[in-house]
Amino acid sequence: MRNQTRTNSSPAGRSEVEERRTTAWIGHGVVVEGRITSSLDLRIDGNVEGVIEVGNHVLTVGPRAAVKANLVARSILISGAVTGNVTATERVDLQATGSIEGDISAPRLLMVDGAFVKGKVNAGEGRKTKSHSG
Secondary structure, eight states: OHHHHHHHSOHHHHHHHHHHHTEEEEOTTOEEEEEEEOSSEEEEOSEEEEEEEOTTSEEEEOTTOEEEEEEEEEEEEEOSEEESOEEEEEEEEEOTTOEEESOEEESEEEEOTTOEEESOEEEOGGGOOOOOOO
């Protein structure tokens, strides 16, 4: 029976708990107006209006979230509705249930079939290569 106990307390389970401790969360039913800055990864499942900056961290907009804000983060995953400009230093990942009404700026953009964008997209500039002539 001890082996079963050890099997149930896997390192993966501990990893999920550690992830929760390093991610800030705005839950469903929560409404925030103003400027949000975070030194942790941030997940939004509620309604936010204003500015959201998480610096060199990950911002996740859940499928039931409604955000009217400019977003700035290292990586941004959007499954809900965003109205505002989206700026990522690494990538923007727009899921099938996600929508953005605003401009997107990121070196990488992943957009799943069904996602909606209304605005300018500036992506892939980091992939430019210089040709060397000898």
